[in-house]
Structures are given as C-alpha cells and as structure tokens.
Amino acid sequence: MAVNLQIPDASDIHAVEGVEIGVAEAGIRKANRRDLTVFRLAPGTSVAGVFTRNRFRAAPVQVCEAHLATSGPIRALVINTGNANAGTGESGLAKARETCTALGALLDIPAEQVLPFSTGVILEPLPMDRLTAGLPAAIADLKAANWETAAHGIMTTDTLPKIVSRKVQIEGRTVTLTGISKGAGMIRPNMATMLGFLATDAGVAPALLQSLVREIADVSFNRITVDGDTSTNDSFVVMATGASGVQVQATTDAAYAPLREALASAATELAQKIVRDAEGATKFITIRVDEAGTQDEALKVAYAIAHSPLVKTAFFASDPNLGRILCAVGYAGIDDLDVTGTRLWLDDVLVAAEGGRHPDYQEADGQRVMKQAEITVRVALGRGTCRETVYTCDFSHEYVTINADYRS
Amino acid sequence: MAVNLQIPDASDIHAVEGVEIGVAEAGIRKANRRDLTVFRLAPGTSVAGVFTRNRFRAAPVQVCEAHLATSGPIRALVINTGNANAGTGESGLAKARETCTALGALLDIPAEQVLPFSTGVILEPLPMDRLTAGLPAAIADLKAANWETAAHGIMTTDTLPKIVSRKVQIEGRTVTLTGISKGAGMIRPNMATMLGFLATDAGVAPALLQSLVREIADVSFNRITVDGDTSTNDSFVVMATGASGVQVQATTDAAYAPLREALASAATELAQKIVRDAEGATKFITIRVDEAGTQDEALKVAYAIAHSPLVKTAFFASDPNLGRILCAVGYAGIDDLDVTGTRLWLDDVLVAAEGGRHPDYQEADGQRVMKQAEITVRVALGRGTCRETVYTCDFSHEYVTINADYRS
Secondary structure: OOOOOOOOOHHHOOOOOOEEEEEEOOOOOOOOOOOEEEEEEOOOOEEEEEEOOOOOOOHHHHHHHHHHHOOOOOOEEEEEEOEOOOOEHHHHHHHHHHHHHHHHHHHOOOHHHEEEEEEOOOOOOOOHHHHHHHHHHHHHOOEOOOHHHHHHHOOOOOOOOEEEEEEEEEOOEEEEEEEEEEOOOOOOOOOOOOEEEEEEOOEEOHHHHHHHHHHHHHHOHHHEOOOOOOOOOOEEEEEEOOOOOOEEOOOOOOOHHHHHHHHHHHHHHHHHHHHHOOOOOOOEEEEEEEEEOOHHHHHHHHHHHHHOHHHHHHHHOOOOOOHHHHHHHHOOOOOOOOHHHOEEEEOOEEEEEOOEEOOOOOHHHHHHHHOOOEEEEEEEOOOOOEEEEEEEEOOOHHHHHHHHHOOO | OOOOOOOOOHHHOOOOOOEEEEEEOOOOOOOOOOOEEEEEEOOOOEEEEEEOOOOOOOHHHHHHHHHHHOOOOOOEEEEEEOEOOOOEHHHHHHHHHHHHHHHHHHHOOOHHHEEEEEEOOOOOOOOHHHHHHHHHHHHHOOEOOOHHHHHHHOOOOOOOOEEEEEEEEEOOEEEEEEEEEEOOOOOOOOOOOOEEEEEEOOEEOHHHHHHHHHHHHHHOHHHEOOOOOOOOOOEEEEEEOOOOOOEEOOOOOOOHHHHHHHHHHHHHHHHHHHHHOOOOOOOEEEEEEEEEOOHHHHHHHHHHHHHOHHHHHHHHOOOOOOHHHHHHHHOOOOOOOOHHHOEEEEOOEEEEEOOEEOOOOOHHHHHHHHOOOEEEEEEEOOOOOEEEEEEEEOOOHHHHHHHHHOOO
16 A cells, blocks of 8 residues: 555656666575566666665675775676575675675676675575576576566565656756665665665766765665664665766766756655555655754654654554654653744644644644645754754554564 | 553552542543542652653643752642643643642642642643542542552553552561552653652652652663653652651661662562553563663663564564564664674574574574563673663554554
C-alpha cells in the first residue's frame, strides 16, 4: 500500500549512455527472485559514494570505501539481495573481496575497479557459491535499457520498484539522469540510505563528484526515516559518464549549479520513494521545522516527531491526537526551549501557539487534514532562522506484521 | 497481556501510618471510572519529587515544582486521570492552581500544601467543574487501607494495577514501604515516570529526601522505556511519614543505607511493573550493557536497542533476527566504537564476538531464548568498566491497536 508512489512509463525511463545493467536470479536466499544485479560503466566514468555511519558497517561497505579510496577508476558494481553480509567479521570481508575478484575476472578488469553491495538479513554467512554461479547470467543480460529490471533486482521488502529518470538542458545540451533506490525498513540513513544508484551522462571531475554526492545525500537520503534504524549497509552512489558532452571540473563552472540542482532533485525523489513504499506505510508525512537556532536543533525536533511511535500511530489512525506532537517537541533535547514561543501547524491549520492549544483550533480542522494521504507538520520554534525538512511515514499494523515475519 | 505482573494479595498490601487515600468517580473523561484520587498526609511527613524534563511540562508538574520549592510542608496530593492538563497554556496553569485551592479549602490547608497530578490526553482543556465536584466524595473515602483502590484510580491504558508493599527491619524497628505506579505508553521517563507514588513510615529530613528521590529515580523509573516517548506529565513522589520511629537526617546515619536500598528496590519494582504492563507487551526485556567507557555510552547503546522498532518486533515474533541488535549497537552514537571488541549474549547464549557471528552460535539456541517471556540482552563493549541496565518490552500489533484507538 505505497503512498502515491509513481512508477514511470517505460518510455519515460531513459538509458544513460555509458551505463549497462544486467540482472540474474542467483537464488541467494530464495529461488526464482531477481537478486543479483551488475552495472558495467564505460571508461572515463566518475563514481563517488557515501556510506552508512553505523559502526557495524557491512563487509561490502568497507570494500567499497577501500576501492573508492584507491582513486583508480570504478568500472563495475555488483549488488545482491537476500543477505546483507553484515555482522560477518573477517570471513564476510573476504567474501566481499572475492565477489569483486570473480566479477573482475569475468569483465577483464582488476578487482579494485568493482564496488560490491549487499542487502538482506544481517548476521548470516553470504552463500558465495550461489552468488558467483549467478554472475555469468547477469553479465549476459547487460544492456543500457535495463533500469526498470534493475530497480526490481535490488528490492527486498519493497513492494514497488523505485526509479527516477529525467532529461534536463544544461549549456544547450541534453543531460540525462536516471537512478534507482531500494529500502522500506531499517531506514534512517546517516550519510546515505540503504541502496541508491544515480547515473548521469554529464561528466564530473572525481574529487568534485565526491563532495557533490555528500551534499546531495544531505538533502535527500539523509532526510528520510521510517523507523529510526540506521542500516549497516546504507550506500548511495552517483555515476557520471560524461557521454552527454557536458563536463564539470569545478564548482565555478557554469554547468555546476544546474547539474547539482538536477542531481539533488532526482536524489530527493528517489529518497522520498523509499518513504512512500515504507513497510506498512499508509501516509507520507513531511515534517518541517522553522525558526530553529541551529540546523542541529531543527533536526533534533524533526526526528523526535518522526520517530515517535505515538505520533506515527496517531497518523495511522487519522486521529488528530496532536498533543503527542507537542510532547515530542518537548523531549527533543533542546534544554532551554521556551515552549511559549512554539507554534504547530498541520498543513494550513494552526493547532498550538503560546505553549498551548490555539483558541481558534477546531478538532474538525485537524481531523480533515489527518485523513489525507500526504500531510505536512510544521513547527516554528521562535529561536532563529534555521530550517530543516524530514520525510517519514505512519506506523501501522502492517509494519509489525512485516517485521515480525521478515525471516520466515 | 501483562508479562508476569504480580498483584499482591490484599493481606500483603500494608498501610503506611500517616497516609490516607480516597478515590472517587468524577467523570473527568468517561463515566463510571475511578478517576480522582486524593492522598492526605499526616503533619511531619516529608515529601519530595522528581518530574519530567520534557519542555512541554504539564501545568500540574509546574505547580508541583512551585509548591515543593516553597519548602513548606506538603499535606495532600490530588490525581486525576482522563486529562493530562498539558499543552494547555496559562488557562491550564490556572486550573491546576484552582484544583489545589479547592482541595485545600475542603481539607483546611493552604493551596501551597497540595500537589496536583494529571494524566490522560494532552491538548484538551481540563473539565474543572467535574473535578471539583468529585473532591468531596474522594475525601469522604479517605482511609489508610485504600492503596489497591488508589492503584486502580490512577490507571489509564494500564490493564492491571501496580503496587509494591513490603516491611523491612531497620535499626530493630519495622519500616513499611508501599507504593503505586501507572503508565503503559508514552514511557521513556527522564527524571521520573508517568506517575509513581511511594510512601514509607520512616522519617527523612526534607532536603535529604529530595536528593534521595533523584538517586532512586535514576536506578528505577529513569531506566525503563516502552516507546521512547518522554511524557509531559512524568512525576515520581516519595512520602516519608516518620511514624515508624526510624528517622534519617543525614547520609551518614546508620539507617540511611538500608532505607535507601529498600526505597530503590521498591521503586525499581514499581517501574518494572510499568514495563510488564506496557501497551501490547508480550515480553519483558532486560538490556544490560557492560564494559562501556562511560555511563552515557552504556545508556546510549542500551536505549538504541530498547527503542529499535526492528529489535522490538523481532522479540514479539520470537525471531532470533539478532543482526538487528548489532545494527542498533552500531548506530547508537559511539563514533569510535571498534566493533571487533563487542560481544552479544542472549541470556547465556554467546551470539556474536569479534565483529561477527560467533562460530559456536546455533540458531536453535537463540530460538530457545527468544521464546521466553523474560529475556536478558547483554552487550559488552570492551571499552571500560561502566555498566547500565535498562528495562523494556517488545512491540506488538496490540501497541498499534491501542495507540491508534486511544481517544476513540
């Protein structure tokens, strides 16, 4: 029951010149599932990524960081579902490296030019034999027009594939951006989210791409949360092939700002799709905090609201039990918050001001907004000019069902 | 479906000399419910309390703090359910004061000698007329043997009353301790919890009682969590009548240590009862973090595990999906955590060590422990000698049902 999650028509999903994708059924955890995806990138492609800050970083995350740090080119990505290869110690690391070696041998590139990604159950050994046995089929499937298949290939508890694709004009040339993401639970990205892959045929100097991907993650994947659980495997990767002829070498280049805007917009849409398809979600909630003294303050308040099980179940019930939102603002961790300066809106409805319920607030108005599938909560703190926005969802029976049954 | 929540036999609930309690049905929110409770305390009783650190402190919490700060005696408590009188601004404050004035007039004591408490829905005006109309019936009911009735009188979504009562020998005299608590959701006390009242016939100097109540709260009510939501109304109050003849004036007195231990033990049991009766709880989980570098580190890890919806739903399902616990340890906020020094036990079963699954760990062993109603998670961080213990519960369909329906 995803919330207004659009899947583009096949004709609106644009291939990115320089990127080929192949998908196979390797039977990593269950049979008859597309669970193995390979990206092959043309020479000259810049690749940068950001990864989870969870201290239990999965083995593939550690290998990705090591391979990106070599400053050599990245020519391929390999993604498996069904097993996270996290909490697997030294043997898990060896398997992530072995995956790169196996794919490198088949594509005739060094192992260091491959980035590995895994998603699925934590604390289980990765079945290497099935993974490597599946690689030839994925390679045989490599083609530019495979984005929708890849969006399916990286799904776990996702109910729908997540794809954005658009063409923008930059410096008189057409630049294509196409990306996919996955994730529905264990979502509170810290640097990046579960898995997000965004490609463009603009060219970007590698060092610049690395700073750009961090900036973009901070307005997109790092601003969504489903359950507050920062995964061990979060990875967000941007690939810039340069095939469009548009090249960005420095932030002062004319093409930089429009490309940054286009990438950030595409990444935000990919991130929001994860919330729209969050486990059990029936509502898409935007939480905007204004008038904070610092960005950190704004984020604390936004996440306190976004993570409150009481707020989330009230949204699920369409119950304007809005004192729960004030309560979350109050415990968000701003020790010197003067609540008399705080105001709360639900969409356009002013609910509370001066530390209490606003005299004009009518329950019927709150009820009207709560019944919507998309709701904006706005809190003004009266402390400054900083502002942050976080995207989340409600908390339903279905979330419990999915997470109580995930492994069975 | 409370988890091993014992209700003492009536013969094991001991009155505390100097404390009388009366309960009435005032119809605050719903008819035919005991929703108004009055405590009358004998002259010479010391009273101290700790209250929520939520910045949206409820009106009665603010009035309690003001009245305790007068350093005059406290002679009465008045507690209503059905309405939290929180998020109610200036008019809510006036109503909390008016409640004290009304009860004071009936008991012939100044308003400043009354402490008011409210629990229920936030952001709704307190129906003063019904509350004051109910006071005479509560006063008519005042008697020493009313603890069990009072435990019912302060319940909201609680399914069972919460009472501890015991007699201990101190300095050759018998000292009685009896207390009640309530709370099942919006539970992550910060200073104290929803409502806890603990009385003893030992005598304690007022200033000493205030420092004692803080210490006790920090090992009892401040170590439980249900959903991470710190309420606007948390209050924990200790009353020491002195009627037993045991008197404590300073921490160096011989009676201090045994009395502190007895109070802390009773408060911990009262606090644990809240977790045992938590909304939808089917399991009682003890989370112990050892070998932390600081207490704060230990608490961060314990609460990250205790608040993870993924961990809590796995407990509900009795599913040993224990990678979710490692994941929570990893995102708890210890930036320099070396996961290779971390170990995880489920009761006596060693699950993970050296950053991954322990080679001897068998899923069947994890499964055996997960099926129990009471489970201890133990994490050793390998960083120092600090230790903390937090008590929580699982996360079930029933929690969603209760909180989606709470106001209807």
